[in-house]
Amino acid sequence: MELAQAHRHADPATRLIKFFPANGAEEIRLLEVSEAAPTTGEVLPFRFGPDPAHGVDYPSTVILLSPREWQRIQSRELELPPGWNIASAEDF
Amino acid sequence: MAAVPRDWADPFLEQAREDLKAAWSVPANQSASTFCMLLQMVFEKLGKAAYARAGQVVPHTHQAASLLFAMLLRHPTGVALLQTNGNVRQFVAELEAAHPQVAGRQPQPWPQLEYPWEDPAAGTVFCPARDLPLARRVRDPRDRIALDCLKFASALEKQLTVIVP
Numbered sequence: 001m002e003l004a005q006a007h008r009h010a011d012p013a014t015r016l017i018k019f020f021p022a023n024g025a026e027e028i029r030l031l032e033v034s035e036a037a038p039t040t041g042e043v044l045p046f047r048f049g050p051d052p053a054h055g056v057d058y059p060s061t062v063i064l065l066s067p068r069e070w071q072r073i074q075s076r077e078l079e080l081p082p083g084w085n086i087a088s089a090e091d092f
Numbered sequence: 093m094a095a096v097p098r099d100w101a102d103p104f105l106e107q108a109r110e111d112l113k114a115a116w117s118v119p120a121n122q123s124a125s126t127f128c129m130l131l132q133m134v135f136e137k138l139g140k141a142a143y144a145r146a147g148q149v150v151p152h153t154h155q156a157a158s159l160l161f162a163m164l165l166r167h168p169t170g171v172a173l174l175q176t177n178g179n180v181r182q183f184v185a186e187l188e189a190a191h192p193q194v195a196g197r198q199p200q201p202w203p204q205l206e207y208p209w210e211d212p213a214a215g216t217v218f219c220p221a222r223d224l225p226l227a228r229r230v231r232d233p234r235d236r237i238a239l240d241c242l243k244f245a246s247a248l249e250k251q252l253t254v255i256v257p
Contacts (some may be wrong), residue, residue, distance in 0.1 A: 006234035012176075030202070035175040038238075040245030046242065048233040049122045056233045064243050 002055055004092045005031055007062070011036055015067060017092040020084050028060040029084065039066040043078055101144035105241045105252060108137035120238040125220035127238060132187040134245050135160065138252065145256040154191040157184050164248075167255045173247060177209035179243045183237050186226055201224050 001019065008014045013036035020029035048060045063080070065073065072078040073086070080086060100253075115130040132154075139156030142163050143149075151159070160187045161181060164170030174181060187205070188194060195204035201211035201218065203226070208219045220227060 003234060007236050010179075010234075010236055011240075032236075037243055038173055038176050040243065040250060042246065044116060044246065045182070045240045046116070047119055049119050051121055051231070051233050054232050054234055060233055062236070062239055064239050077194040 001028070001092065003028060003060060004032075008092075013037075016070065017043070018086075018089040019092060020086075020089045022060055023083055026058050028056075028058050030060065031063045031065065031080075031089065033065050033067055033070040033083070037064050037066040037068060037069075038067045041069065041072075043073070043079070043080060045081055097147055097149050098146050099144075100150050100220045101141050104137050104141035104144055104150070105249070108134050108141060109249055111137060112242070112249060115245075116192070116242055121231040121233055124230040125205070125224050127230055128187060128190070128220070128226050131184075131241055131245070132157075132191055132205055133240075136191075136244065137185050138248055142252060142256045145252070148197075152256060154193050155188055157188045161185075164255060169251055173244070173251065173255075177240050177244060179237060180241050183226070183241055190224070191195075202210065 004017045004019070008017060010086060011034050014032055014034045016033040020031065020032040022029050043063055045061045045063050049057050050057055069078060105257055111130055111134045115127060118127045118130060122128040129198050135157035139160030140150045142154065143151065146163070161174065164174050182219055189198065190203055190205045192204045192207050195202040195209065201209055201219065203224050205220055208217050210217050229235050232249065
């Protein structure tokens with residue numbers, strides 16, 4: 001997907017990008033893990049509106065995590081927002 | 093009894109948190125110039141909070157983010173934070189230069205936050221919502237700079253009391 005590729009290109013320290021199905025909603029949901037991301041201990045979704053001029057036809061929500069925060073997600077010390085099901089997420 | 097510099101630290105930090113909370117909630121690519129203004133305010137207040145925590149009189153300047161980055165370089169936690177993402181530091185420096193009072197001292201025309209500005213030679217008036225180059229970056233969902241800056245500011249807000257005890 002172009003959006004994920006663009007983010008990976010902008011941040012070469014990106015280690016993982018996961019795409020989360022939006023359960024029927026027209027929204028792109030990405031979780032990005034980057035070694036360049038500082039640790040806040042929070043999971044904060046950031047929303048963009050659609051931007052057809054830049055080839056992004058749907059709204060998008062991106063969660064940016066440090067590797068330590070990603071570990072805490074995997075060990076369930078930190079939670080993803082409701083509707084973000086890690087079992088159905090796909091790696092990019 | 094008048095307040096001492098350190099008395100200003102927590103209020104500046106609290107206000108920075110408030111501005112940061114607002115910045116997280118703004119749909120950045122739909123209100124890009126407002127997002128940029130909020131982000132500049134966050135870093136200015138974080139800088140002033142850091143200055144006050146160090147016991148220094150808070151300077152009447154809109155270039156407090158530069159002071160903040162200089163302070164971060166004096167502490168290992170601050171250095172580690174700055175090393176994470178160089179793009180953020182550059183973007184915040186550009187935001188600071190676009191504050192109207194700072195931009196007004198630059199060769200004109202100079203793009204600025206919050207208020208329209210003029211190209212005196214051409215007689216053209218620009219507005220941030222349409223013409224601010226920084227806002228154009230924020231508006232592009234393929235450019236993650238807005239999120240990178242918010243993440244950095246959130247980390248800094250949480251670690252400021254460690255960096256400047």
